[in-house]
Amino acid sequence: MYKVLKKTRVVVSLFFLVVITAAFMHFINSETSLFSQFLKLQFVPSLLGIFTGGAVVFGLLLLLTLFFGRVYCSALCPLGVFQDISTRVANLFKTKKQKRFSYDKPKKSRYIILGIIGLFFIGGITLPLAYLDPYSLWGRISNEIINRSYQLIQNGISYFFPDSIFYITLAHFAVGSFIFVFSLLVIIVLFSAFRGRLYCNTICPVGSFLGIISKFSAFQPVINKKTCTKCQLCVISCKSQCIDIKTQTVDTSRCVACMNCFAVCKNNSMTYSFTWKKNRESIDNKILPGQVKSLISKDNRATTQDTNIVSQDRRKVLIAMGLMGTALVTKAIKIGPAFSAKPKITGIAPPGAVSVEHLKQNCTACHACIAACPNNIIKPATLEYGIDGVLLPVLSFDHLFCSYECNECSKVCPNNAILPITLEEKKLTQVGKVHFFPKRCIVYTDGTACGACGEHCPTKAIKMIPFGDKGLYLPSVKSALCVGCGGCEYICPALPDKAMIVYALDVQGTAKKPPLEKQEKIKVDSFGF
C-alpha cells in the first residue's frame, strides 16, 4: 500500500516539476498559457494572491498540510522535486555507505529565518521571502538557466534547419540576476547532493512554516516501538534526516511526507497513522502487561517531556499564526512598507502591476512574466525600483517595446502581482508617460523627415504636425492618450539621447480612450491620372 502511495507521490511530483518548468519555456509559452495555470497552485503565490483569488488554493494547501503533513514539499514544490532528483543523481557517484542518510538534529536557524522573513513581510517588504521562496527560486532557475539553455539549443538546431526552425534573438541578459540564480542553484545542488532536503529544513521559509503546521497534522509517520527492530532502513532512506532511531521518533516538522520510510520498512513498523483520535503515547504504549510496572516511572518522565514539547510547539504555532495573521491584516488594509529607501522610481512596471508598491508587496520575482513576454522586454530589475526591488520585473525598451495587442504577462502571474487584466483594459493601462524633447529630435536637429515615433504609436498619442517651411512634420504628444508602451522610445533614432523617453508612473493610470477619427467614406471612379 505504501509503495503505491510513494509511487503516486513520485508521479505527481514529476508532473508538477514538468508543468511548472514548462510554463517558463519560450516555445511552450508562445503556444499556450495552460501550464502557467499550475503556478497558481504554489504556496507563496497563493499566499500573496490571497485577496485576489488565491485564497482557495491557500486554504487547500493549509488543509492538505494539516491532514497529511508537508505533502506540498515532496509533491507540489518544484524545487523540492528537483532536490530529490539531484540527490538521486549524486547517488550514482556514491558508494553504498555514502548513500545512506543519518539522523540530524533539528536546526533552530530555520525559525529565525522564518521570523525575519515574516517580520519583513508584515512590514510590507516581500523581497526576502521572494528570494528564498522555493517556487520563485525554481522559476528563476527555469527562466535564467533552463529556458536560456533551451534557446541556445534551438539556435543550434536552427543552424541545420534554417527554413523551419527560427533563431531566437537572445533575451536581455541580466548578468547580476544570472549570477544570483546560478549561485543559488549551485548551493541547492550541493546541499541536496550531500544532505538531501537540507535547504527545505534549514532555510526554506515555506518548509519551516508548513513544518510547524505538520507537527499537528492528522496523519503522521509513527514508529511502532513494539515491532521496530531498529534496523535503520527508514533512517538511511530519509532525505529529511528527521528519523531518530534512538528515541524511535520522527520529527514531523521536518518530514516532507515523501513516504520513502514506509516503503522501505520490512515489518510495517513505520506507519502513516491518524493521530488525532488517540494521542501519541497511547500508540507508543501498547505495552505488554508484565512490563507495566518497570515502565511507569519512565512513562511519567516521557509524558512530562512530551507535554513540554507540545507546549513549545503550541507556542511556535501561535507565533507563526500570529505572524501570518498580522501579515494578512496589514496586506488587507494595504499598509505600505514601514521603511523604504524611496528613491526616484525609474523602473516601468509591467501593465497590470497597479503600482510599484503593489508590485513590491506581491511579486516574488519568479520571472514567469519575463519568460512569457513574447517581446522579451521584461527584465529583472537592478536598482530601477530601489534597493527593495532588485530582481523584480521591469520593462526595458532597448530591444523592443510592449505590444499593444498583448497581455501575456498579466495572464501568467500566479501571485496577481500583475493583475489579470483583459486586453481591452491593458490597452488603456498607462504604465508610463512619454516626454518629448524637441531639441533632440532629428526633424529639429537635421531638418530631415523622420516620424518613426508616430509610426509606432498605437494610440496616436503622437501626431505628426507641420513644422517649418520645408514640408517637414514634427511629433507632438498628447500624453493623456499615451499608454507608455515604449514604441516611440525604442525606435527613436536620435543620439546620444533619445527624443522620446517614457517615464515611469509610481501608480499606473488609465489612458484616455483614443478618439475615433471618423472620416467620410469616399467612392472614387477615376484613377486620378
Added chain:
Amino acid sequence: MCKYIVVMERRNFIKAAILGGLFGAVKLKGNDLFAGDKMSVVASNDLVAVMGGEPAQMYQKAIEAMGGISKFVKKGAKVVIKPNIGWDKSPELAATTNPQLVSAIIKDCLAAGASEVIVFDHTCDEWQACYKNSGIESAAKEAGAKVAFAHDEKYFKTVQLPKGVRLKEVKIHEAIVDCDAWINVPILKNHGGARMTISMKNFMGIVWDRRFWHANDLQQCIADCSTYEKMPVLNIVDAYRVMTQNGPKGKSIEDVQIAKALFMSTDIVAVDTAAVKFFSQFKEMSIEEVSHIGIAEKMNIGTTNIDKLKVEKIRIG
C-alpha cells in the same frame, strides 16, 4: 547547275541576313523572343492600373496586361515576394498587404515554373504576431510559398549601394540577396514621417537597420535603397483597402477607405507616382510632398512623368 546553286545560295544568304537583322532588332526591344510563348507578341505596358475588382481578380487582369508573369519569372527561378507585414493588424485594418493578393501572386509564380517562392518582411511589431494576424503567413503557406524569418540580424547580408547618397551600405535580407527575382508588393498607405508608404518605402522591410534611415535623412535613404542593383522585377501596389490617416500603423477601421484598386509596373517611381495620384482623391497629397519620389527621379531610378509611359487602365464591373 553550278550557277543555279550559287544563285540559290546568294538568295538564302540574303534571306538569312534579313531575318537575322529582324531578329536582332526585335531582340533589342525585348529579350523574350526565345521564351517561346505568345506573350512576346503581346504589347506589354509600362504601367497598369486596375480598379473595381477583388484583389486576385485585379492581379490577373494587371499581369495579363503586363504580358504575363513568365515575362518576369523564369522557369526554375527562386522568387521572393515582399509584402508589407509590418504591423500586428488584421487585413481589414489595411496596415498590411492583402493576403489574397499575395496568395494570387504566389500561385501565379509557381504556375510559371518558379522553383520556390519565399515570402517575408522585417516587421516593426513582434514578428510572430504580425505574420499570423496579417493572414499572410497562412495564405502564403497555403499557396505553396515558404515564409522566411526576418527578425534577427543574422538573416541579413551586407550589400554595397555605390549610387547611394546617404545610404551607401545596407544589410539586406538573405532571401532577396540570393533570389533570382523578387516582387515588391506594398500596400498603399498614409505615413506620418515619409508622408506616403508605397513601393520604395516598402524596401524598409528588406533591410535590417531602419533606424539609420530615420537618423540620416529618411527621404534620401528611401531613394538611395532603390539604387540597389537587384531591383524588383515587378512592383504591385495593393490599393484594395487604403489607409488614409494615422498611417502607417493605423488606429481603427475608421482610417481605412475601400478603394478596390491595384497598380503594377516595373518602374518603381512611376508606380508610386500613380499610387499617390490615386490616393490624392481620398486625401490630398502631392508628389512633391512625398519627396523620396522626386529624389528618386533625380537619381534616374524612374520617372514621375507617367503621361509619357504606356499606361493601361482597366476597370472591372
